[in-house]
Structure formats: structure tokens, C-alpha cells
Amino acid sequence: MRRLPVYLLLDTSGSMRGEPIEAVRSGVEMLVGMLRQDPYALETVWLSIITFDREVNIALPLTSLESAVVPEIKAPESSPTHLGEALKVLCGEVQRDVIRNSEGSKGDWRPLLFIMTDGAPSDRAQFTQSIVDVKGLGFGLIVGCAAGPKASVDAFFEFADHTVKLDSLDAGGLKSFFTWVSASVSRGSVSQGVTTGPELPPPPAELVLVV
């Protein structure tokens, strides 16, 4: 069976504390709930959630949607945004878990990556190194979401296929982001091409596609 690995990288830095992180959590719950209603996703999607602040935490290792239980997502008191480190951890995970076609194994669909941050990478040097590696992993789709007034889209321009901007960090906005992620994943491998990633559904009003 071909799996569609989906990676979520979520910013849990200090600035996410409070309502935003709670909204992220319920957004992830909602995402999982929605995907469970999609037979394609239910049979195909494997989900991994990696959170990052000062530390990078593999909150959910690559797990079938069927058995995935949404982990707790917390934001520590105050902490920087180590996106570069997170991407480095991600590379290790993808290299280990995503199956490539070979004589004796049926390859996965190209993995999808969704990243949400409300800031900019604090570990610039590591970030620059990491994005080179990430680009080499064969992701079918990389979507960056810059959420809230302080989020920078520039970092995403360096490696994401699509960058969306969310003006505020409130529950409504984040909810619409995760709804959109769910729709994108549902389309996922259905429309996944050989050289091009899957087409994205049009983003909701709260999300601005930054070109």
C-alpha cells in the first residue's frame, strides 16, 4: 500500500503561548478529524507532527491516520524559533521513515510538508544549511504559513512551494489554515504529478497566498 506521508512543523515558541497555541492544538484536532472523514486520506495518510521552539520535539512520529492520537502541543514560557533545527530533525525523520521505490518495496507518495510559524528562524545559520537538505528530499509540496503580525514570509520564500500569510493568530484564522491543509492533503496524491506537486485548493479568505 502506498502511503502519503504528511509532516506538520508547528512553531511553539514563547510568542505562541496562550490562545494561539490552544488554537493550533484544536486546529490539529480538527485537521485530523476532517481527514478521517476522507476515505482517501483514511487509507493513505500517515501523519507526523514536529514542534519547535528552543527545542525540537517529535510530538507525533509518522503514524497512520487511523491510529494517530493528537499529541499535546505546548509552548514554553519564552523561547526562540529554531526552525533551522526543526528542519534538520525533519530531514532525519523523512530519510528514515519515507519509503522510496525499490525492487522489494513499494514507494510512498511524495511527502507533503506544512510549516506554521509566527516569527522568523532565530537559528539563521542552521536554517540556511537545513533548507538545502530539505530541498533534496523530494517533497511533493512544501507550504509555509506565516501566522500573525510578526511572522516573516521571507524565510519561506527560500524553500517553500507556496507561502500563505495569516494576519492574526486567533482561533478563527488558524482554524481556516488547518481546514485548508486538510483540503490540500485530501487532494494530495490524487493530483500529485511526477515532476510537479499536487495542485492546491484555493485558500480561504483569511489566508493570503503570497507570491
Added chain:
Amino acid sequence: MSNEVSPRITFQNDQSRLRLARAFSDSGIGNEKFSNLTNWLTRHTSVSAAARGRLIRAVTEYRLKLAEVVDLLAEVESTLKPGPNAYGEHLESVSGSSGLPANSGDRASDSGLRNQTVSPNAASAVTSATNRPSDRLGLIAAVPSIRPGTSRQVNQKPLDQKVPAANAMATENRAYDREGARLKPKIMSLRIPNANCKQEYKLPLQQVLEEENPAIKFTSSFPSGLSLLEGSIVGTPSTPGEYVISWSIDNDLGRSGEFLLTINPDPRSLWKDIPSDHTDKYFKPDTDKALVITHSLGIVAASIRGRSHAHVGSFRDDDFRIDAPEENDSLGWYIVCVADGAGSAKYSRRGSQIACEETVNEIRNILRSKEDGVAQELNGRSMAACVEEKSDAAFWTRTLYHVFATAGSKVLSKIRDEAESSNAKIKDFSTTLLVAIIRRTQADAWFVGTYWVGDGAIGMWDKSWPSPKLFGEPDTGEFAGQTSFFTSEDFSKGETVTRRLRYTIVNDFGYLALMTDGISDAKFVTEQMLKENEPWALFSDDIREIISEIHSPESNADVKLLNWMDFWSPGNHDDRTLMLVVPKKHQIDS
């Protein structure tokens, strides 16, 4: 009477109120009820931090109905303040009496009650909000207020700081009474492993509760299909959804709580079957089948739209064609094709159609052309061929190359023309292509030449052979769905084309199969398995009835094949096309 020992909740400012209000209205609970609730919260009574946390959670999750929130609060409330303190009453009598002044709780106190929501190892997937409730929606918790006359008791309280080892996924919100004795730890929410609809489920309670033979009592009913049996939750659930199962344990610890259980829907029940648009200019029926029987061969084929396409009402991208010789055709060539249009290309259904139709046409023309010297060579020699001649690889490769490359480049230019007239790119017509030309030789052998580009498979099997004959290598990239396409072939490069050619001369065979990856992925899974005998033997068992049916006088092998093709295989929901070529006298039945 016991308000004095409860922490209270106040709204920090109007903005917090607004945010909570918005959360409520987002969740569809409604403003009126919300204002009742918040009035109650702000003016009249005390709510534990645990309850507050759960309220916020409930709100932010957009899941719980107000009534459930009320129940949750009442539950915690009743632990703290036994007595007629039902939440509902307060809710009805918003402007009612007896609360403390709004800010009387601001005096700090080191009462043990401050610890009641401390959950040091909280790692709950469910009730984490209780840890930092004040962050969430701008609510702040006032410290407990102490009434004269009760402070002595409060201050005397020794604190039991020990918290029983919590399950890794649980949070216990603990309460203490005025004497410092531990009351029932409340609301232990455990996220238990997911169940699947229509599949057996078993969860030994011992495993989640970390308690030997827990004398557990369930205070809410089980999801349909599940029950408690010998200390386990067992059964086959029938209704998908998110469930909360409340329980308590009657022992000195007096634990109680709830299980949160997700029951996944059965994906089979979720697939929709939306007809494709028959007014589309490239409309193609969602299924197709064919049966051709001659004096020496039976050919059956069927093609169905994949579930993933049916689900969204898109088209079948696969196609096939069979060209059998007329009875008086002295050449006697059978030309057969299957093709799989790329799911990502918008007109690939047309691409696969043109590829099949035109390949058959072009190859037929070439093989019949009196002017085509190379084709004449192939005609002459293959007609006489016996098994020994198989070894002349140079000859067969050269002549087959000529036939397939000449036909291929013509077909390609037809697809290019079509793309141009549709204002599209040839990429939009991307398709794989698997072709076989077959004939009976005068030496009572079979000659088979193939050209295969993309994934899927062409294979030949006979039960007396030690292994199957696979006519090439499936072209796959690093990941699923990556393959090469006929539409990207460069027929000017001899090497690429030669690589895709195979031929054989055999005295007899069970059947020749041409399939798209919708079949090969589900039935063979890996490239390695396509080369091994065992998977082919199993596959042959699977289609035995169809094969033995082909040559019967009133054969409906095509209908049987079409029905068979709808087999269930989780995760394999691509279009499926299978063609079987079966020599007459031959049956794979023993």
C-alpha cells in the same frame, strides 16, 4: 456554604469577554446562552481552575455543546462544594444572589487549594488546558477567598503533595478538602487507542489504568458494539465518532474520569460514486469491457474507474484496445494495448485513448505494408518461427524496434496534434503504454513482441513454468506515482526504445496479462514480486474462473472480469485495467 474554599474566576477585562464570546459564537453555541454563562461566571460563584480549564478547552475545541460544558462545571463544582449548587440553577438565575463580591478573592492566600489543579506530569492529550488556563482566553483565576471562621481550618491544612503516577496520557485534577484529606481526584481524561468501525477492538483496562483488576464502574454507555468483558473493552464498534466514556473506580483512591475514544469510519462507507460528466468533450464511460474469441485465442479485457476518481466524479484515465485478425487474414497478427493516463494530467484520459487506438492502427498498417521491408522481414520470419529461433536476438530486436518506433512516433505526433487543437500541451495527455503483438507460427509456436513504457506490467504465466516471463521493468521513480510516459518518449533515441522491447517464442502458455498499475500495485505490490512465481500463482488462482470461462460457448468472461476487478484493496484506488490473452485449448485449471 463552602464558597469560601473555592477559587473564583473573573474576567480580566472586556476584551477577554469578547474573545470568549467570539469563541462561543464560532462554536455555534449562541450568544444568549453565552451571556448567561459568563454572567454566572463573573458575578456569582466560584469555579475551580480545573473546571475553568475544561471550559476553555471545550470552547476552543468547538466540539462540546453548552450542556456538556455545564455538566463539566457542575461535576467539578460538586466536588468542591457539596450541596445544592447545581450549575443549571445559577444559569437560570443570573441576577440571583449569594455570590461573593467580585474582587474579594484577590487576597492572596497560601491555601492548599491553590494546588488543586497542579498536575506536574500533565501530558494529557485532552485536558492540558488546565495547566495554564489563564493564558488562554485572558481569564484570570482569583486566589481562594477565605471567610472569617473558616480560615483556621484552611490554614491548618497539611498538603499532600504526592500525586499518584499518572498515566502518560492523563491529567488528574486533584482536590483537597478543608482537612487536607485527599478528595477524589477528578476528571482523569485518558485518550485510549483508536478503534475502527467494523473491526474488532480490545483494550485491557489494566493497561490504561495501571491498576490490577480495577473495580471499574461505567457511568455512561458504551458506543454501540463495544462492551466490558473480563476487564477489557471489547467488541466491534459500528458507529464512527468521538466518544467520551465516563467511569469511576470504587476503591480508596476513588479515581474517576473518562475515556476519550475515536472510532474511525470504515473507509468503504465513505467512498462516493459520482458519475463523470458525460457532456465533457473527452468523456469516457466509467467502465469498459471486451471479449474477443478466435479459433486460436481468447482475449478478455476490462477497465474500471478508480475509487479516488469516482469519489470526486472525475474520469477513468485508463484505456485498452484489442485488434484480432479476421478469419481470412493470412498474417494473423493480434495487436493489444493497455494504457494508463497520468492522474495529474488534465486530458490524460484522451491521451490513453489515442495511444491505444492509434497504436493498434499504426502497427496494423505497418505490418500490412508491402513497401515496408523490415516489417516484411518480421512477418516472414515470425510466421515460420519455432522456439529455437528465439536466440536470434539481433534480428528480433531490429525488426521489433522498427515496428514499434515507427508506430510510436506516428502515434505521438497524433497526440501532439490533438494537444495543439485543444490549446493544450502534450504533457496534458500524459499516458503510459503497454503493447503486445502476438501471432501463431506455422511451427505451432507463439510469437510475442512487446513494448512497455511506464508502470503496470506485461507478464506471461504457465503453471508448468518455474517462473513467470515479465516483459520488461516497470518504470518507477523514487516515489509512488512517478513513472515515465509514452508521451515523453524520444523515438529518435534508439537506446530508450530498445530498452522497452521484449519478445518471446513459446510452444504454449497459460495466459499473457497486460495490466495497469491499478492491478499490479494491488496484486503484486512490488517489482520484485512481479518477477517471482508465487505471486503469479496466487494471481492465477484469483482469475481462474475468468480464464476457464473465456472459451466456453456462452462465455461472459468480460462481465466476470469486470465484476472481479472491483475487489477491495485498501490504499489501492487507482483506475484498473486488465487484459488476458489465453490460447484456446489451454485452461490453467489442473
